[in-house]
Each structure stands twice: as structure tokens, then as C-alpha cells.
Amino acid sequence: MHVLVIGAAGMVGRKLVARLAADGAIGGTPITRFSLVDVIAPEAPAGTETRAWAADLSSPGEAACMVGTRPDLIFHLAAIVSGEAEADFDKGYRINLDGTRLLFEAIRAEGIRQAPYAPRVVFTSSIATFGAPFPDPIPDAFHLTPLTSYGTQKAIGELLLADYSRRGIFDGIGIRLPTICIRPGAPNKAASGFFSSILREPLAGKEAVLPVPDTVMHWHASPRAAVGFLLHAATLDTAPLGARRNLTMPGLAATVAEQIEALRRVAGDKAVALIRPAPDETIARIVAGWPRRFDAGRAESLGFVAEKTFDEIIQVHIQDELGGRVP
Amino acid sequence: MHVLVIGAAGMVGRKLVARLAADGAIGGTPITRFSLVDVIAPEAPAGTETRAWAADLSSPGEAACMVGTRPDLIFHLAAIVSGEAEADFDKGYRINLDGTRLLFEAIRAEGIRQAPYAPRVVFTSSIATFGAPFPDPIPDAFHLTPLTSYGTQKAIGELLLADYSRRGIFDGIGIRLPTICIRPGAPNKAASGFFSSILREPLAGKEAVLPVPDTVMHWHASPRAAVGFLLHAATLDTAPLGARRNLTMPGLAATVAEQIEALRRVAGDKAVALIRPAPDETIARIVAGWPRRFDAGRAESLGFVAEKTFDEIIQVHIQDELGGRVP
Numbered sequence: 001m002h003v004l005v006i007g008a009a010g011m012v013g014r015k016l017v018a019r020l021a022a023d024g025a026i027g028g029t030p031i032t033r034f035s036l037v038d039v040i041a042p043e044a045p046a047g048t049e050t051r052a053w054a055a056d057l058s059s060p061g062e063a064a065c066m067v068g069t070r071p072d073l074i075f076h077l078a079a080i081v082s083g084e085a086e087a088d089f090d091k092g093y094r095i096n097l098d099g100t101r102l103l104f105e106a107i108r109a110e111g112i113r114q115a116p117y118a119p120r121v122v123f124t125s126s127i128a129t130f131g132a133p134f135p136d137p138i139p140d141a142f143h144l145t146p147l148t149s150y151g152t153q154k155a156i157g158e159l160l161l162a163d164y165s166r167r168g169i170f171d172g173i174g175i176r177l178p179t180i181c182i183r184p185g186a187p188n189k190a191a192s193g194f195f196s197s198i199l200r201e202p203l204a205g206k207e208a209v210l211p212v213p214d215t216v217m218h219w220h221a222s223p224r225a226a227v228g229f230l231l232h233a234a235t236l237d238t239a240p241l242g243a244r245r246n247l248t249m250p251g252l253a254a255t256v257a258e259q260i261e262a263l264r265r266v267a268g269d270k271a272v273a274l275i276r277p278a279p280d281e282t283i284a285r286i287v288a289g290w291p292r293r294f295d296a297g298r299a300e301s302l303g304f305v306a307e308k309t310f311d312e313i314i315q316v317h318i319q320d321e322l323g324g325r326v327p
Numbered sequence: 328m329h330v331l332v333i334g335a336a337g338m339v340g341r342k343l344v345a346r347l348a349a350d351g352a353i354g355g356t357p358i359t360r361f362s363l364v365d366v367i368a369p370e371a372p373a374g375t376e377t378r379a380w381a382a383d384l385s386s387p388g389e390a391a392c393m394v395g396t397r398p399d400l401i402f403h404l405a406a407i408v409s410g411e412a413e414a415d416f417d418k419g420y421r422i423n424l425d426g427t428r429l430l431f432e433a434i435r436a437e438g439i440r441q442a443p444y445a446p447r448v449v450f451t452s453s454i455a456t457f458g459a460p461f462p463d464p465i466p467d468a469f470h471l472t473p474l475t476s477y478g479t480q481k482a483i484g485e486l487l488l489a490d491y492s493r494r495g496i497f498d499g500i501g502i503r504l505p506t507i508c509i510r511p512g513a514p515n516k517a518a519s520g521f522f523s524s525i526l527r528e529p530l531a532g533k534e535a536v537l538p539v540p541d542t543v544m545h546w547h548a549s550p551r552a553a554v555g556f557l558l559h560a561a562t563l564d565t566a567p568l569g570a571r572r573n574l575t576m577p578g579l580a581a582t583v584a585e586q587i588e589a590l591r592r593v594a595g596d597k598a599v600a601l602i603r604p605a606p607d608e609t610i611a612r613i614v615a616g617w618p619r620r621f622d623a624g625r626a627e628s629l630g631f632v633a634e635k636t637f638d639e640i641i642q643v644h645i646q647d648e649l650g651g652r653v654p
Binding site: 147 | 462468469470471472474476479483486489490494570618635
């Protein structure tokens with residue numbers, strides 16, 4: 001099996017590629033070849049037959065180049081993130097909408113050039129496709145009313161994915177990821193950054209800032225769970241999906257207070273003491289428009305699995321990022 | 328006020344323009360100028376200052392030409408219809424998606440060229456944005472899972488409209504029209520054509536074919552009601568809409584049997600006898616995937632009004648198309 005990963009240098013993309021390379025197979029089928037693309041050249045995993053290169057999906061010819069070698073499985077993870085898509089209208093639409101459409105069109109063109117060709121396409125969507133006000137929990141059949149251009153672009157990607165799949169152009173599945181927690185790396189300026197940093201920084205012995213009340217509830221899954229969603233989506237029988245190709249992934253609804261108590265259980269009062277409340281009305285207002293809790297029953301019934309407690313989410317971080325030890 | 332109607336030569340477009348020209352004003356503001364566009368040149372209403380021309384919205388520069396004269400109110404009714412968009416993938420996406428986006432981008436460019444410019448944009452969407460299986464009735468917050476490329480393109484138009492409105496690029500409102508009944512003119516090959524022809528043809532003393540069981544239920548409004556929706560959308564205060572700019576219009580849920588009984592009350596047994604059952608499994612299967620009944624409470628609370636009985640819908644046809652008389 002030839003696997004193409006677009007967005008392979010991102011946080012989730014790197015973990016996905018590492019996992020695929022370690023497994024050497026997906027759904028029992030050996031992986032014979034990787035094509036890895038991102039705006040910066042991704043790293044080729046050791047001991048694999050890999051072509052890794054830098055490309056802008058929205059530039060003329062690039063999508064055709066990615067698809068021309070007829071990958072059997074395509075992970076489309078590439079996106080301009082929420083904040084940047086909001087700040088740069090043209091760039092967000094160019095990458096997130098045009099890029100996605102160019103990819104889908106390149107697959108269609110390849111199928112026309114030499115039939116049959118209808119690869120599995122796994123598309124990462126986001127809970128940012130939803131916008132307040134919400135019922136609690138948000139049901140699987142709730143409408144998409146995004147409050148950002150990023151969410152709009154992802155929702156459009158979902159619609160295109162469903163239509164191209166319905167027409168048999170490819171076999172697509174869209175997965176709406178929860179907020180990924182604990183996101184590794186340095187603190188960033190994303191409004192959602194604190195959900196990770198209030199755990200990640202204290203686990204590293206550093207101070208973290210909490211800009212919202214600890215009653216704020218949100219929907220989380222670990223990076224490892226996200227990779228699990230991608231792998232499951234890649235091998236799932238899509239027949240039971242019918243025409244509804246996009247799924248809200250399971251996650252864990254937790255308040256900030258519950259996150260903090262989990263940190264206390266795992267790393268003690270000393271870690272919790274490193275969290276410094278610093279109310280920020282702007283962030284609090286943004287977060288108030290975000291979803292809190294979903295009924296992800298449809299994805300669960302299809303076998304998608306997320307963490308059940310925040311203790312687990314913290315343990316995943318300690319195992320995968322901290323070598324199994326809290327310093 | 329300068330009014331631009333794109334799709335002005337279509338059935339609803341012509342009725343809208345005739346009504347606007349007859350009223351000479353909209354929401355109390357005199358109409359000083361019309362710009363009317365369609366793929367064939369629309370007719371200019373007598374006694375008005377009108378520029379009417381033929382243009383393809385998706386061709387380079389055409390959207391800028393339409394918007395460069397800074398209309399205050401834009402009705403975007405232009406679309407490739409469902410059957411053609413399904414048969415011709417490229418044409419459907421080019422007109423219905425690219426055309427809509429080019430229009431929205433032209434408005435944005437005009438606002439950048441000389442601010443402020445943020446016209447009211449009324450976009451006709453469709454109940455084809457919904458796809459089975461459905462709850463009954465379909466609530467306002469039900470997700471869009473279209474089962475045609477046309478429905479997909481309209482759903483994408485809705486998302487773009489909401490995002491451009493949220494950003495203040497224009498003041499948009501999308502209205503999901505019910506199936507228009509009684510559609511005037513000759514029978515066509517649309518799968519939905521029989522909903523109109525089983526009434527229109529007998530009212531004209533002609534035979535009509537009924538391809539489905541009379542238990543089939545569907546969601547209807549008259550052409551006059553559709554024009555009423557457009558006018559109301561053009562003048563409505565959009566503040567209560569918040570970020571949710573797209574609305575399922577009210578309609579009348581009726582079975583074919585109820586349609587036929589209304590015909591009997593209005594035009595007698597002689598008219599009903601002209602309906603010839605001729606079961607068509609293909610049409611029955613297509614129609615089975617269509618919505619039956621909506622809860623349009625949100626639009627109703629905003630003042631949108633449709634017919635309450637099929638007798639009314641038939642009377643509207645007799646008044647507007649048959650000079651008030653059943654031949």
C-alpha cells in the first residue's frame with residue numbers, strides 16, 4: 001500500500017507517520033511506500049521507501065503531482081490554523097478551501113485519466129465547524145454554523161468530501177477532531193493554548209497562565225487518540241456511513257477544574273501550584289463561543305475511541321513526550 | 328435604491344422583477360435603478376431605469392462588472408438546476424459554487440476599492456441542502472447532508488454567505504426555498520415536475536401523469552410566496568439572525584392525495600379525472616430521499632409567510648397565471 005500524507009510535518013502528521021512507519025502496515029496490509037508532503041519538507045522515517053517534499057497544495061500542478069503516483073490511501077491534514085485563517089482571509093481560503101478542492105479534483109482527474117482509481121481519503125475536520133449557541137450535549141445531527149473562516153473552510157471541505165464520495169470519485173471520511181490536549185511544544189498564542197499549557201508547563205516544572213474561570217468546559221482528546229482516529233478512519237468499512245461521510249470524533253468533556261484535579265492526582269500539589277490565574281476577558285469571550293460537549297455516539301458505534309479520563313490524557317503525554325517520567 | 332438581480336430571466340426572477348417594478352419601492356425606499364442579469368438577457372420592465380444584459384457569472388470579470396456600479400441590494404438567484412448539476416459535474420460547480428464565490432469576492436473587492444460598501448445580499452438556497460434520513464418534522468438546527476451536487480453547492484453557498492456576512496463584507500441572508508408549486512410553463516423532466524403538473528395540466532384541461540403513490544408528502548410554496556420571501560429577506564433587520572444567516576422558509580407539507588383533493592374542491596371531479604397514475608420506480612426512489620416536512624419556526628418568527636392550504640396555492644396559480652379563471 002502506498003500512503004500519501006499531506007501535512008506530514010505538523011504535530012499530528014509527524015505522530016501519524018511515526019506510527020505508520022513503526023507498524024509497517026495498516027489494517028493488515030503492508031505499507032510499501034510513503035509520499036510525505038508539507039510546506040516544509042517532512043522527515044522521511046528511517047528504513048522506509050519514502051519520498052518527502054515541500055509543496056503548497058494550492059499551487060498549480062502540486063495536487064496532480066501528489067496524486068499522479070496513485071496512492072491507495074491519502075491523509076489530508078494540511079491546513080492554515082484558525083487564528084491565521086481569521087487574520088489572513090485570502091490565505092485561509094486559498095489553502096483550506098482551494099487546496100482541498102484541488103486535491104479532490106486531482107483525484108478525479110487521475111480517475112478519468114486511468115480508471116479505476118478511487119483511493120481512501122481521510123480528511124481532518126474540526127469541532128470549529130460548530131458555532132454557539134449549542135444544545136448540551138451537541139447531537140450528531142446538529143447543523144454546522146461556524147464562527148470562524150477556518151471553521152467555514154473545514155465545513156465546506158466536509159461537504160465536498162461527501163459529494164465526491166457519493167459520486168464514487170474517492171472513498172472519503174471526514175473526522176472532526178476535538179481540541180488536542182496535551183499539545184506538545186512551546187506555548188503558542190492560540191486562544192485554546194491554555195488547555196494544554198496548564199498541564200504541560202507544570203509537568204515540566206514551569207509556570208502556566210490560566211486566562212479563564214476553572215468552570216469552563218471543553219472537548220478534548222490526546223494526540224495519540226487523534227492518530228488512532230486517523231488509523232481507524234483509514235481502514236473502516238465506509239458502507240455503514242452511507243452518504244454521511246463526516247463524523248464528530250469522541251472526546252472527553254472536562255472543565256478546567258477537572259483538568260487541574262487530574263494534574264494534582266498525577267503530579268501533586270507542587271505542579272498545581274505552578275498554575276497562575278490571570279483572567280483575560282478576550283480569551284474568555286472567544287472560548288464562550290466554543291462547543292463544550294458532544295454526543296459522539298455515531299463515531300463510537302463505528303469503533304472510534306478516545307480517552308475516558310483526564311488522568312489518561314496526562315499519562316499519554318508523560319509516556320509519549322516525557323519518556324515516562326514526571327521530572 | 329439600486330437593485331441587482333442575478334438570474335432575472337428565470338421563473339422566480341421574472342416574477343420578482345415584475346413585482347419590484349410594479350411596487351416602485353422596497354421597504355419604503357424608492358427603486359431608482361435596476362441591473363438585471365442572466366445567461367440570456369432579461370427583459371427590462373417598462374418605465375424603469377434598467378440595464379439588462381446577458382452574462383455568465385462564472386466568467387472572468389463578469390461579477391466585477393455587476394458589482395462595480397455598487398448596487399444597494401443584490402438578489403442572487405442564478406443557478407444550474409439540480410438535474411443539470413448532477414449530469415454535468417463541472418458546469419454545476421462552476422456556476423453554483425465558483426459563480427457564487429466570484430460574486431461574493433467581487434463585493435469584497437469593491438468594498439476594499441472604496442469603503443464602505445456592504446450591500447444586502449439575498450441568496451436563494453434550497454431544501455435540496457437536506458438529505459435523508461430525516462426526523463419528521465425536520466428542525467431548524469438539523470444538519471445539511473445533501474444527496475446531490477446541487478444541494479452540496481447550495482450548502483457551500485450558505486456557508487460562504489454566513490462567513491462573508493460575519494466579517495461585514497456584506498449583509499447576507501440565505502433562504503431555503505420549498506419546492507415551488509404550481510410552477511407555470513410546460514412540463515419538464517425534473518423529478519419534482521409532477522408536483523406541479525398534476526395540478527397545472529388539469530387546470531388547463533390537459534392530462535397529467537402521476538409517477539408516485541398519492542401518499543408521498545412534500546414541502547411546497549407558491550411562486551408568489553417565493554417572491555414574498557425574497558422581498559421580506561431584502562428588508563428584514565438582520566441583527567436578530569446573529570451569525571446564522573440561512574433560514575428554512577415556511578411552506579405547506581401536503582401529500583399528493585391532499586393536493587388532488589384541493590384540486591377537486593377548486594376545479595371539480597372533471598379536473599381530477601385528468602390525472603393518470605403511471606408508477607415510475609426511478610422517480611419514486613428519488614423522491615423518497617427528499618424532505619417531507621419542516622419546522623420552519625425560526626423563519627416564521629422573523630415574519631416569513633407561506634400558504635396554509637393547497638386550495639390557496641391553486642388559487643394563486645389561477646389568479647397569477649390563468650387570469651383568474653379555470654378554463
